[in-house]
Amino acid sequence: xxxxxxxxxxxxxxxxxxxxxxxxxxxxxxxxxxxxxxxxxxxxxxxxxxxxxxxxxxxxxxxxxxxxxxxxxxxxxxxxxxxxxxxxxxxxxxxxxxxxxxxxxxxxxxxxxxxxxxxxxxxxxxxxxxxxxxxxxxxxxxxxxxxxxxxxxxxxxxxxxxxxxxxxxxxxxxxxxxxxxxxxxxxxxxxxxxxxxxxxxxxxxxxxxxxxxxxxxxxxxxxxxxxxxxxxxxxxxxxxxxxxxxxxxxxxxxxxxxxxxxxxxxxxxxxxxxxxxxxxxxxxxxxxxxxxxxxxxxxxxxxxxxxxxxxxxxxxxxxxxxxxxxxxxxxxxxxxxxxxxxxxxxxxxxxxxxxxxxxxxxxxxxxxxxxxxxxxxxxxxxxxxxxxxxxxxxxxxxxxxxxxxxxxxxxxxxxxxxxxxxxxxxxxxxxxxxxxxxxxxxxxxxxxxxxxxxxxxxxxxxxxxxxxxxxxxxxxxxxxxx
Amino acid sequence: xxxxxxxxxxxxxxxxxxxxxxxxxxxxxxxxxxxxxxxxxxxxxxxxxxxxxxxxxxxxxxxxxxxxxxxxxxxxxxxxxxxxxxxxxxxxxxxxxxxxxxxxxxxxxxxxxxxxxxxxxxxxxxxxxxxxxxxxxxxxxxxxxxxxxxxxxxxxxxxxxxxxxxxxxxxxxxxxxxxxxxxxxxxxxxxxxxxxxxxxxxxxxxxxxxxxxxxxxxxxxxxxxxxxxxxxxxxxxxxxxxxxxxxxxxxxxxxxxxxxxxxxxxxxxxxxxxxxxxxxxxxxxxxxxxxxxxxxxxxxxxxxxxxxxxxxxxxxxxxxxxxxxxx
Numbered sequence: 001x002x003x004x005x006x007x008x009x010x011x012x013x014x015x016x017x018x019x020x021x022x023x024x025x026x027x028x029x030x031x032x033x034x035x036x037x038x039x040x041x042x043x044x045x046x047x048x049x050x051x052x053x054x055x056x057x058x059x060x061x062x063x064x065x066x067x068x069x070x071x072x073x074x075x076x077x078x079x080x081x082x083x084x085x086x087x088x089x090x091x092x093x094x095x096x097x098x099x100x101x102x103x104x105x106x107x108x109x110x111x112x113x114x115x116x117x118x119x120x121x122x123x124x125x126x127x128x129x130x131x132x133x134x135x136x137x138x139x140x141x142x143x144x145x146x147x148x149x150x151x152x153x154x155x156x157x158x159x160x161x162x163x164x165x166x167x168x169x170x171x172x173x174x175x176x177x178x179x180x181x182x183x184x185x186x187x188x189x190x191x192x193x194x195x196x197x198x199x200x201x202x203x204x205x206x207x208x209x210x211x212x213x214x215x216x217x218x219x220x221x222x223x224x225x226x227x228x229x230x231x232x233x234x235x236x237x238x239x240x241x242x243x244x245x246x247x248x249x250x251x252x253x254x255x256x257x258x259x260x261x262x263x264x265x266x267x268x269x270x271x272x273x274x275x276x277x278x279x280x281x282x283x284x285x286x287x288x289x290x291x292x293x294x295x296x297x298x299x300x301x302x303x304x305x306x307x308x309x310x311x312x313x314x315x316x317x318x319x320x321x322x323x324x325x326x327x328x329x330x331x332x333x334x335x336x337x338x339x340x341x342x343x344x345x346x347x348x349x350x351x352x353x354x355x356x357x358x359x360x361x362x363x364x365x366x367x368x369x370x371x372x373x374x375x376x377x378x379x380x381x382x383x384x385x386x387x388x389x390x391x392x393x394x395x396x397x398x399x400x401x402x403x404x405x406x407x408x409x410x411x412x413x414x415x416x417x418x419x420x421x422x423x424x425x426x427x428x429x430x431x432x433x434x435x436x437x438x439x440x441x442x443x444x445x446x447x448x449x450x451x452x453x454x455x456x457x458x459x460x461x462x463x464x465x466x467x468x469x470x471x472x473x474x475x476x477x478x479x480x481x482x
Numbered sequence: 483x484x485x486x487x488x489x490x491x492x493x494x495x496x497x498x499x500x501x502x503x504x505x506x507x508x509x510x511x512x513x514x515x516x517x518x519x520x521x522x523x524x525x526x527x528x529x530x531x532x533x534x535x536x537x538x539x540x541x542x543x544x545x546x547x548x549x550x551x552x553x554x555x556x557x558x559x560x561x562x563x564x565x566x567x568x569x570x571x572x573x574x575x576x577x578x579x580x581x582x583x584x585x586x587x588x589x590x591x592x593x594x595x596x597x598x599x600x601x602x603x604x605x606x607x608x609x610x611x612x613x614x615x616x617x618x619x620x621x622x623x624x625x626x627x628x629x630x631x632x633x634x635x636x637x638x639x640x641x642x643x644x645x646x647x648x649x650x651x652x653x654x655x656x657x658x659x660x661x662x663x664x665x666x667x668x669x670x671x672x673x674x675x676x677x678x679x680x681x682x683x684x685x686x687x688x689x690x691x692x693x694x695x696x697x698x699x700x701x702x703x704x705x706x707x708x709x710x711x712x713x714x715x716x717x718x719x720x721x722x723x724x725x726x727x728x729x730x731x732x733x734x735x736x737x738x739x740x741x742x743x744x745x746x747x748x749x750x751x752x753x754x755x756x757x758x759x760x761x762x763x764x765x766x767x768x769x770x771x772x773x774x775x776x777x778x779x780x781x782x783x784x785x786x787x788x789x790x791x792x793x794x795x796x797x798x799x800x801x802x803x804x805x806x807x808x809x
Contacts, residue, residue: 048646074596201644216645411596414579414617421564 049077050417051407052205052215054185054228056082058101058159059379059396060221061166061179065114066404068170068177072412078177079213080170081205083184089164092123098247098356099159100274100282102261102390106482107397108155111162119165120157126275127152131261132344133463135448136316137456138325140463141343144477153477154390156261156274156282184208188218188231191374203374203418217418218375219403221396224365226381232372238365238384241445243269244292245362245387246285249353250307255279262346263388264311265448270388271310273346280353283307284387292359303357304349311346321456328461336468362386364442366435370427374418378403383434389441391480395434398482402429433482545693546630546658547685554610557731558633561611562641567731570765570772571613571679574707577763577772578678578783579617582705585758585785586674589703597622602673605697607659608680612638612652616645618676619652626672632656663693674703681708681746682739691753700790704755707763707783711740714779727767743778747786755786 051067053060064080067073103111103125111117129152134141146153170179189204202214220228229236252258255278263272269286276282285295285307295303365384370377379396403426410422447459466472560567587598594600600622606615609627611634619625619642629635635656642648655662675694684690694704709715716737723729741749747757762778765771 048644071595076596411620412583412598413576414583414620415575416616416620 046204046212046214047077048202049079049213049215051076051078051217051219052203052213053078053080053219053221054205055220055222055226055379055381056080056084056163056179056181057221057223057379058162058166058393059400060219061163061170062110062114062116062397063219063221063378063400063403064177064179065116065166065169065173066110066400067407068173069114070404070408072408074174075176076411076417079215080177080179081183081185081207082179082181084181086179086181087160087163087167089123089160092161095353095356096249096276096280096282097158097160098249098282098353098358100156100276101159101162101393102274103155103157103162103397104391104394104481105152105154106401107394110397110401111165114166115169116162116165119168120161123161123165124158125161126156126277127154127259128156128261128275129153129259131263132346133263133265134343135456135460135463136264136266136310136314137451138317138321138460139329139343140325140460140467142463142467142473144473146477154261154481156276180207183211185227188228190232190372193373216374216416217407220375220377220381221379222381224363224380224384226377228375229367229377229381232375234372234377235368236365237368238363240361240363241286241386242288243286243362243386244289244359246283246287246292246295246357246359248283248303248358249276249356250281250283250349251351251353252279252281252347253350254347256347258347260344260346261390262311266310267316267449267451270445270448271307272388273311274390281347281349283352285310286362286386286388289361296357296359300352303352307349312348316451318453320453321460324457325460325464328464332464332468364438366438370430371420371423373420376403376423376426382430383438385438385441386445388445389437389480391437391441394480394482395437398433399430402426437479544658544660545684545686545690547683550683551630553733554631555633558611558631558637561613561634561637568611568613569770570729571610573765573770574678574763574772575614575617577774578614578676578705578707579621581707581761581783581785582618582674582676583621585703585705589701594622599623603671605662605672605675607675607677607694608683609638609654610634612641612654614676614678615652615654616642616648619648623651625652627652627654628657628659628662629654630656630658659690659693663696671699672697672702673699674705676705678705678707681706681741682735684739687741687746687749688753691750691755695754695788698788700788702788704750704786704788705783706746706786707781708746709735709740709781710779711737711742711745712779715740715781718780723765723767729765729767743782743784746784750786754789756789757784757786759785 050073053064056064060082061080064078067076067078108117111120130143130145131153132141132143144153167179170177184207185205186208187206189206191201191203192199200214202216203218205213205215205218207213218228220226222228250273258275258278258281261272261274263270266287268288268291271285271287272283274282274284285292287295295306298306363384364386365380367377367382370382378399380392382399383395385392385395406422406426407417410417410419415422447455450456466476557567563569564572582604583598586602598621599618602623604618604623604625606612606618606625606627609615609629610631612627615625615627615638627635627638629638635654638654642652642654675698677690677694681687681690698704709719719730719735719740720737724732724734743760747760750757760778761783762775763781763783764773764775764777765781766773
């Protein structure tokens with residue numbers, strides 16, 4: 001892969017080698033006390049970046065933008081590598097895209113810090129003020145909202161819009177922040193630990209077009225099947241849920257204020273309707289692979305019927321559960337008479353967006369280490385969750401905020417950006433935040449995957465009790481909003 | 483992973499000590515004032531001989547002590563092993579880099595985002611493997627590192643050679659401070675001189691101070707970190723750190739060469755410096771981290787400024803600082 005050109009050797013009477021693994025002759029020269037000055041051909045061939053980010057999705061490009069805008073990192077050479085093409089959006093398309101995310105207030109803060117949030121609100125974004133989550137097997141429900149419905153809880157934004165907004169910000173950055181599109185990485189070469197002084201201490205990245213790049217810190221943001229993570233051999237706890245998510249854009253029967261996010265836990269998996277506008281919503285229906293395929297094959301009318309009945313029908317209720325549920329409610333309202341919330345029913349669906357039904361498999365994953373010498377993982381590369389809590393990308397944005405802060409401090413203290421001391425701090429802080437969240441989501445998924453009576457009773461009681469405790473709900477919302 | 487190594491070394495250090503020598507070390511520390519014993523008797527007689535001279539050193543007009551040079555030569559390859567013999571020095575960067583950076587930034591400078599020390603020339607005396615020169619270089623300063631140990635300078639150059647940022651900004655030379663000051667006098671002058679963990683290894687401090695003064699611009703800063711000469715520093719820095727816990731290689735420090743902040747201040751002020759601040763530093767062997775403290779009894783950092791010639795004429799003897807704070 002490395003082309004050893006003879007021309008620089010011939011020019012330079014001392015006969016130095018290029019700076020690759022074999023530069024022992026350069027070492028000899030240094031020993032004689034001469035300063036080794038870089039041959040211009042060498043440095044253009046293997047340029048040393050301060051940070052290379054592998055993966056230009058929402059989280060990777062936000063990381064590039066965030067680092068580029070930090071004052072302590074100004075002048076540092078930052079490169080973002082994206083295998084796909086550049087996502088430009090001069091005009092917002094009329095139809096909604098099926099892949100959407102729920103952006104928490106904490107993530108919105110990060111995005112506005114890099115100037116992308118303004119772009120997003122100008123393009124298209126839907127805030128919602130309340131979230132209602134209820135069970136199919138019982139009457140239990142829980143609603144989350146900020147007091148008096150004045151503040152927004154979170155925002156539903158299409159993924160394409162987020163990426164386009166961040167791309168626009170990246171275009172406006174000074175030239176030390178670069179992006180290479182359509183560049184696929186084929187190989188990573190990891191450095192030896194620091195006290196082996198003879199070899200190159202940087203991470204080497206080899207692209208499909210043969211270019212080699214070197215960097216002091218590699219940030220892996222390449223998604224749930226991260227190549228960076230695999231090549232490092234980081235043990236990952238992961239399994240596939242035997243579930244797939246079906247996503248579609250829904251047209252509502254009649255225009256409504258549509259500022260509520262709905263999620264109902266069916267025994268086969270949760271179905272969620274997220275508002276996109278006054279007349280349209282996004283569907284995320286996590287269910288078994290078999291059912292998901294069936295749903296994709298249904299004609300439009302039957303699909304719509306399936307959605308409406310999933311939200312409205314009570315066929316999973318049993319007498320036992322109903323009685324128990326009523327008893328719990330009675331008991332709880334005796335303790336806390338003013339708590340609880342009225343049940344609302346989601347809007348009914350009349351149509352779906354053309355060609356907008358897609359499905360993708362679901363799984364969970366957590367890398368046991370987020371960092372190695374000169375490498376850090378962020379976003380789905382480090383952790384992958386079930387969409388039922390709308391937290392996936394928010395955890396990733398949290399990683400971005402934390403890592404940017406830590407690298408900024410390190411740079412202000414003159415540290416080598418790839419040094420493991422501060423990378424360990426990043427790992428500790430994020431694992432402490434992410435692991436409880438992921439465990440809770442996984443637990444919820446398992447708890448709601450059954451209609452066996454004991455589990456249903458437990459979760460009915462749990463949900464009703466939580467619904468009646470405003471402080472507990474506030475804590476949950478605060479944690480999820482970070 | 484790093485922490486388990488550190489803990490392992492600590493445990494090994496404690497276990498490696500035999501019961502008798504542990505008792506002996508403690509006895510020595512406890513009985514120091516009253517008795518003389520084999521290991522320190524020699525030092526005490528030497529000390530009595532030198533009592534009439536300044537500090538614990540003979541006035542030899544050279545800063546270099548050949549014994550020290552030899553000791554550091556043997557350790558040259560260990561400089562950049564962050565968990566090896568010099569781990570505590572690596573950790574000290576968390577204190578000394580901000581100390582130098584913030585004090586230099588206070589001397590009203592234009593703000594260069596990302597390169598706070600841009601445009602400044604700094605001399606790192608006793609740079610060793612370049613542990614402190616490199617962070618200062620990354621902050622934008624032009625750093626010249628000097629060290630009498632050739633092997634250390636070689637290691638420093640090797641380490642900085644790979645980094646394109648450092649190659650242009652950090653340069654090393656194997657020479658002594660006197661040689662440098664003889665050449666450089668009046669030609670190039672530095673904005674700051676940093677001598678971190680160096681003065682406790684030098685043979686003659688007066689010469690050191692004079693040379694620093696020669697190479698500094700008027701108003702330039704001198705930064706020193708070193709150890710205080712107290713009973714506590716003997717107990718912790720020599721007995722505990724070297725012999726018990728092996729935080730520092732055995733024989734690295736000679737207690738007689740430690741100097742108290744008051745003494746150092748007196749010495750510097752008689753050579754045309756004005757001490758701006760003294761701050762104590764404390765090492766936590768369990769966490770492997772340093773922290774600032776008000777207590778200067780063990781380690782301390784000092785910032786002094788070279789007086790302009792007009793100001794020097796008007797400066798009087800030191801003594802405006804509280805002795806109590808420095809004891």
